[in-house]
Amino acid sequence: MPIRLVYVDDEVDLLELFADMFSSSEVVIETYSDPVRAIAAIRDNPPDLIFLDHRLPRTTGDQIARQLDPAIPRALVTGDVTVQLESHFEAIFEKPFPIAKIREFIQSHVARNARPGNVGK
Numbered sequence: 001m002p003i004r005l006v007y008v009d010d011e012v013d014l015l016e017l018f019a020d021m022f023s024s025s026e027v028v029i030e031t032y033s034d035p036v037r038a039i040a041a042i043r044d045n046p047p048d049l050i051f052l053d054h055r056l057p058r059t060t061g062d063q064i065a066r067q068l069d070p071a072i073p074r075a076l077v078t079g080d081v082t083v084q085l086e087s088h089f090e091a092i093f094e095k096p097f098p099i100a101k102i103r104e105f106i107q108s109h110v111a112r113n114a115r116p117g118n119v120g121k
Helices: 012-020 035-044 061-066 099-114
Strands: 005-006 027-032 049-053 074-078 091-094
Touching: 005 012, 005 035, 005 099, 012 027, 012 099, 027 035, 035 061, 049 061, 061 074, 091 099
Parallel strands: 005 027, 005 049, 049 074, 074 091
Antiparallel strands: none
16 A cells, blocks of 8 residues: 655645656655645645745744644655754755655655554555
8 A cells, every 4th residue: 555645845846746757656745836725635634744845935944843743754855954953854855855765754654554453654
């Protein structure tokens, strides 16, 4: 069963690029440019993995992360790796996307979900 990944970024071109680069038979990607809609969707149907852009209109990825279930693994995508964070992120990726590193991070979550006992979680 594929993992479900949600990516939130106000740059629609980056959302499309991310989905094109990282979608596969093992990874289903939902993208949101509106942080409010993203929060509602994540709360209604929690994904297996979340990627958040740091700088969003009227909020930050860190602020969004604080509103979500801390058990959901998350990564921050930012152009500013010196940003101060209050939430826990398993990884921080600097823009432009480090394709190989993001692919490796996603695949580690695919493998984690494929372990016995994690089916349906």
